[in-house]
Amino acid sequence: MSFDGLWPYIYIAIAGWLATDLWRWAGVVAGNRIDERSEVLNWVRAVATALVAAVIAKLIVFPTGTLEASPLWLxxxxxxxxxxxxxxxGRFRQIAGIAAAIAFLAAGLALLGV
Structure with a gap:
Protein backbone atom coordinates (compact mmCIF):
# COMPACT_ATOMS: atom_id res chain seq x y z
CA MET A 1 0.00 0.00 0.00
CA SER A 2 1.44 3.32 -1.05
CA PHE A 3 1.03 6.32 1.24
CA ASP A 4 0.68 8.97 -1.44
CA GLY A 5 -1.96 11.66 -1.73
CA LEU A 6 -4.82 11.44 0.75
CA TRP A 7 -4.02 7.98 2.12
CA PRO A 8 -1.97 9.18 5.11
CA TYR A 9 -4.82 11.45 6.19
CA ILE A 10 -7.41 8.71 5.75
CA TYR A 11 -5.21 6.31 7.72
CA ILE A 12 -4.78 8.85 10.55
CA ALA A 13 -8.52 9.56 10.64
CA ILE A 14 -9.45 5.88 10.81
CA ALA A 15 -6.75 5.00 13.35
CA GLY A 16 -7.70 7.99 15.49
CA TRP A 17 -11.36 7.09 15.34
CA LEU A 18 -10.74 3.46 16.26
CA ALA A 19 -8.43 4.38 19.13
CA THR A 20 -10.87 6.83 20.75
CA ASP A 21 -14.34 5.64 19.76
CA LEU A 22 -14.09 2.41 21.75
CA TRP A 23 -13.42 4.39 24.92
CA ARG A 24 -16.23 6.82 24.18
CA TRP A 25 -18.74 4.00 23.91
CA ALA A 26 -17.34 2.34 27.03
CA GLY A 27 -17.80 5.67 28.84
CA VAL A 28 -21.41 5.91 27.67
CA VAL A 29 -22.18 2.37 28.82
CA ALA A 30 -20.41 2.79 32.17
CA GLY A 31 -21.72 6.31 32.67
CA ASN A 32 -25.33 5.19 32.50
CA ARG A 33 -24.72 2.85 35.42
CA ILE A 34 -22.89 5.23 37.76
CA ASP A 35 -24.83 7.19 40.34
CA GLU A 36 -24.09 10.91 39.95
CA ARG A 37 -23.60 11.24 43.71
CA SER A 38 -21.29 8.24 44.06
CA GLU A 39 -17.86 8.46 45.65
CA VAL A 40 -16.22 7.14 42.48
CA LEU A 41 -17.65 9.96 40.38
CA ASN A 42 -16.71 12.53 43.03
CA TRP A 43 -13.14 11.21 42.91
CA VAL A 44 -13.08 11.39 39.08
CA ARG A 45 -14.32 14.99 39.20
CA ALA A 46 -11.68 15.88 41.79
CA VAL A 47 -8.88 14.35 39.72
CA ALA A 48 -10.09 16.08 36.54
CA THR A 49 -10.30 19.42 38.34
CA ALA A 50 -6.83 18.95 39.82
CA LEU A 51 -5.36 18.16 36.39
CA VAL A 52 -6.91 21.29 34.85
CA ALA A 53 -5.65 23.39 37.78
CA ALA A 54 -2.15 21.94 37.40
CA VAL A 55 -2.02 22.73 33.69
CA ILE A 56 -3.22 26.29 34.29
CA ALA A 57 -0.69 26.77 37.11
CA LYS A 58 2.10 25.48 34.87
CA LEU A 59 1.08 27.91 32.13
CA ILE A 60 1.11 30.80 34.61
CA VAL A 61 4.33 30.00 36.45
CA PHE A 62 6.36 28.44 33.59
CA PRO A 63 4.91 29.91 30.38
CA THR A 64 6.17 29.36 26.86
CA GLY A 65 5.79 31.36 23.70
CA THR A 66 4.39 34.89 23.91
CA LEU A 67 3.46 34.64 27.59
CA GLU A 68 7.13 34.05 28.43
CA ALA A 69 7.81 37.75 27.76
CA SER A 70 5.33 38.87 30.41
CA PRO A 71 6.40 39.21 34.05
CA LEU A 72 5.02 36.81 36.65
CA TRP A 73 3.28 39.58 38.60
CA LEU A 74 1.30 40.53 35.48
CA GLY A 90 -23.58 37.19 37.26
CA ARG A 91 -25.15 35.26 34.44
CA PHE A 92 -22.10 35.55 32.16
CA ARG A 93 -19.47 34.51 34.73
CA GLN A 94 -17.22 32.47 32.50
CA ILE A 95 -17.17 34.97 29.66
CA ALA A 96 -16.62 37.86 32.09
CA GLY A 97 -13.74 36.11 33.86
CA ILE A 98 -11.95 35.03 30.71
CA ALA A 99 -12.43 38.35 28.90
CA ALA A 100 -11.30 40.33 31.96
CA ALA A 101 -8.15 38.25 32.40
CA ILE A 102 -7.25 38.58 28.71
CA ALA A 103 -7.93 42.33 28.75
CA PHE A 104 -5.85 42.79 31.92
CA LEU A 105 -2.94 40.85 30.43
CA ALA A 106 -3.17 42.68 27.09
CA ALA A 107 -3.34 46.09 28.80
CA GLY A 108 -0.37 45.21 30.99
CA LEU A 109 1.69 44.07 28.04
CA ALA A 110 0.77 47.24 26.13
CA LEU A 111 1.77 49.47 29.07
CA LEU A 112 5.05 47.59 29.47
CA GLY A 113 5.74 47.81 25.75
CA VAL A 114 6.17 44.08 25.34
Whole structure:
Protein backbone atom coordinates (compact mmCIF):
# COMPACT_ATOMS: atom_id res chain seq x y z
CA MET A 1 0.00 0.00 0.00
CA SER A 2 1.44 3.32 -1.05
CA PHE A 3 1.03 6.32 1.24
CA ASP A 4 0.68 8.97 -1.44
CA GLY A 5 -1.96 11.66 -1.73
CA LEU A 6 -4.82 11.44 0.75
CA TRP A 7 -4.02 7.98 2.12
CA PRO A 8 -1.97 9.18 5.11
CA TYR A 9 -4.82 11.45 6.19
CA ILE A 10 -7.41 8.71 5.75
CA TYR A 11 -5.21 6.31 7.72
CA ILE A 12 -4.78 8.85 10.55
CA ALA A 13 -8.52 9.56 10.64
CA ILE A 14 -9.45 5.88 10.81
CA ALA A 15 -6.75 5.00 13.35
CA GLY A 16 -7.70 7.99 15.49
CA TRP A 17 -11.36 7.09 15.34
CA LEU A 18 -10.74 3.46 16.26
CA ALA A 19 -8.43 4.38 19.13
CA THR A 20 -10.87 6.83 20.75
CA ASP A 21 -14.34 5.64 19.76
CA LEU A 22 -14.09 2.41 21.75
CA TRP A 23 -13.42 4.39 24.92
CA ARG A 24 -16.23 6.82 24.18
CA TRP A 25 -18.74 4.00 23.91
CA ALA A 26 -17.34 2.34 27.03
CA GLY A 27 -17.80 5.67 28.84
CA VAL A 28 -21.41 5.91 27.67
CA VAL A 29 -22.18 2.37 28.82
CA ALA A 30 -20.41 2.79 32.17
CA GLY A 31 -21.72 6.31 32.67
CA ASN A 32 -25.33 5.19 32.50
CA ARG A 33 -24.72 2.85 35.42
CA ILE A 34 -22.89 5.23 37.76
CA ASP A 35 -24.83 7.19 40.34
CA GLU A 36 -24.09 10.91 39.95
CA ARG A 37 -23.60 11.24 43.71
CA SER A 38 -21.29 8.24 44.06
CA GLU A 39 -17.86 8.46 45.65
CA VAL A 40 -16.22 7.14 42.48
CA LEU A 41 -17.65 9.96 40.38
CA ASN A 42 -16.71 12.53 43.03
CA TRP A 43 -13.14 11.21 42.91
CA VAL A 44 -13.08 11.39 39.08
CA ARG A 45 -14.32 14.99 39.20
CA ALA A 46 -11.68 15.88 41.79
CA VAL A 47 -8.88 14.35 39.72
CA ALA A 48 -10.09 16.08 36.54
CA THR A 49 -10.30 19.42 38.34
CA ALA A 50 -6.83 18.95 39.82
CA LEU A 51 -5.36 18.16 36.39
CA VAL A 52 -6.91 21.29 34.85
CA ALA A 53 -5.65 23.39 37.78
CA ALA A 54 -2.15 21.94 37.40
CA VAL A 55 -2.02 22.73 33.69
CA ILE A 56 -3.22 26.29 34.29
CA ALA A 57 -0.69 26.77 37.11
CA LYS A 58 2.10 25.48 34.87
CA LEU A 59 1.08 27.91 32.13
CA ILE A 60 1.11 30.80 34.61
CA VAL A 61 4.33 30.00 36.45
CA PHE A 62 6.36 28.44 33.59
CA PRO A 63 4.91 29.91 30.38
CA THR A 64 6.17 29.36 26.86
CA GLY A 65 5.79 31.36 23.70
CA THR A 66 4.39 34.89 23.91
CA LEU A 67 3.46 34.64 27.59
CA GLU A 68 7.13 34.05 28.43
CA ALA A 69 7.81 37.75 27.76
CA SER A 70 5.33 38.87 30.41
CA PRO A 71 6.40 39.21 34.05
CA LEU A 72 5.02 36.81 36.65
CA TRP A 73 3.28 39.58 38.60
CA LEU A 74 1.30 40.53 35.48
CA UNK A 75 0.18 36.95 34.85
CA UNK A 76 -0.84 36.52 38.49
CA UNK A 77 -2.65 39.87 38.42
CA UNK A 78 -4.56 38.81 35.31
CA UNK A 79 -5.64 35.60 37.05
CA UNK A 80 -6.73 37.49 40.17
CA UNK A 81 -8.65 40.11 38.14
CA UNK A 82 -10.26 37.41 36.00
CA UNK A 83 -11.26 35.49 39.12
CA UNK A 84 -12.77 38.60 40.67
CA UNK A 85 -14.77 39.33 37.51
CA UNK A 86 -15.88 35.70 37.41
CA UNK A 87 -17.34 35.92 40.91
CA UNK A 88 -19.15 39.19 40.27
CA UNK A 89 -20.03 38.35 36.65
CA GLY A 90 -23.58 37.19 37.26
CA ARG A 91 -25.15 35.26 34.44
CA PHE A 92 -22.10 35.55 32.16
CA ARG A 93 -19.47 34.51 34.73
CA GLN A 94 -17.22 32.47 32.50
CA ILE A 95 -17.17 34.97 29.66
CA ALA A 96 -16.62 37.86 32.09
CA GLY A 97 -13.74 36.11 33.86
CA ILE A 98 -11.95 35.03 30.71
CA ALA A 99 -12.43 38.35 28.90
CA ALA A 100 -11.30 40.33 31.96
CA ALA A 101 -8.15 38.25 32.40
CA ILE A 102 -7.25 38.58 28.71
CA ALA A 103 -7.93 42.33 28.75
CA PHE A 104 -5.85 42.79 31.92
CA LEU A 105 -2.94 40.85 30.43
CA ALA A 106 -3.17 42.68 27.09
CA ALA A 107 -3.34 46.09 28.80
CA GLY A 108 -0.37 45.21 30.99
CA LEU A 109 1.69 44.07 28.04
CA ALA A 110 0.77 47.24 26.13
CA LEU A 111 1.77 49.47 29.07
CA LEU A 112 5.05 47.59 29.47
CA GLY A 113 5.74 47.81 25.75
CA VAL A 114 6.17 44.08 25.34
Missing amino acids: RLGAVAFGGLCFFIG
